Amino acid sequence: EDHRSQLYFHLQKGFLDLFLTQGGNVIFNNRFSVETKDEFLYYTFFVVEQFKLEKGFFDLIFLGEIAEFEPYYSALKRYHDDYVFYEESPLNSDKIRQHPAPFLAQYFS
Secondary structure, three states: OOOOEEEEEEEEOOEEEEEEEEOOEEEEEEEEEOOOHHHHHHHHHHHHHHOOOOOOOEEEEEOOOOHHHHHHHHHHHOOOOOEEEOOOOOOOOHHHHOOOOHHHHHHHO
């Protein structure tokens, strides 16, 4: 059984959806209103602390790499530089980047 956890970030305009999974099960998910990188870090560390996630024993996964959210990636890198993007190539089309939920736009627009 895999005990490693995964914390998924779904960044959107004004919001952050966080999903914490372990062994294929979602054990936490919530949407937070986020306008700044400090708010992003606050909610990220809140979840990490609440679930006692230890560095090196969980994965951080961003759903899509979107240029507008680069400040969030950079802010997190100062504390935890071992994260990955679910999609290997950045999402750069104007149609996707202007969508309120850019990662999902590639599938549903």
